[in-house]
Amino acid sequence: MKARILALGALLALGGCVVQPPQPSQPETPPPVVPPAKPSVGTPPGKTPPRTTITPQPSPRPAQSNRPTQFAPPPGGKGRWDASLGVYVIQGQQDLYYRQRTYYRWDGGWYWGVSPQGPWTATDSSGIPPGLTRRHAAP
Numbered sequence: 001m002k003a004r005i006l007a008l009g010a011l012l013a014l015g016g017c018v019v020q021p022p023q024p025s026q027p028e029t030p031p032p033v034v035p036p037a038k039p040s041v042g043t044p045p046g047k048t049p050p051r052t053t054i055t056p057q058p059s060p061r062p063a064q065s066n067r068p069t070q071f072a073p074p075p076g077g078k079g080r081w082d083a084s085l086g087v088y089v090i091q092g093q094q095d096l097y098y099r100q101r102t103y104y105r106w107d108g109g110w111y112w113g114v115s116p117q118g119p120w121t122a123t124d125s126s127g128i129p130p131g132l133t134r135r136h137a138a139p
Contacts, residue, residue: 071088071099071100073088073098074088074090074098074103074116078090078091078092079091079098082131084131085097085129085131085132085135086099086129086130086131086132087099087104087129087131087132090103090116093116095107095136096116097129097132098116099129101114102114103115103116104128104129104132105120106132106136109122110122110123110124110125110127110128110132110136111123112127112128
C-alpha cells in the first residue's frame with residue numbers, strides 16, 4: 001500500500017514537469033536592431049540633417065455657450081437660461097426660476113416646488129442656487 005502511494009505521488013510530481021515545458025534562460029530571438037537614421041534627400045553625404053522638435057499645441061477651447069450643458073430646460077420650454085444666475089428664468093412669471101427638476105420662487109422669501117403652480121415649500125437661502133441668492137440678497 002505504501003509503495004502505491006509513493007508511486008502515485010512520484011507520478012503526480014513528475015507529471016507536472018511533463019505538462020510545463022522548461023523555460024529558456026535566454027530569449028530565443030534577439031531584440032530588433034534599429035538602423036541609424038539616414039540623411040534625407042538633398043543633404044550632402046556624411047551630414048545628418050538637424051533634428052527638429054515638435055511641440056504639441058494646446059487644443060482650442062470650445063466656444064462658450066449661453067446654454068448650459070449640465071442642466072436640462074424646464075418642461076414645456078418656457079424658460080430662458082441666465083448664466084449669471086445659473087438657472088432658467090421662466091417666461092411670463094415674475095421671480096420664478098427653474099433648475100434640475102425644481103422650481104424656485106421669490107415672494108419676499110424663498111420657496112421651492114416641483115411644478116410652476118406649486119405646492120410651494122418655504123426654504124432658506126442654503127437650498128437655493130447661489131446666483132439667485134445674490135440677486136435677491138437683503139440690502
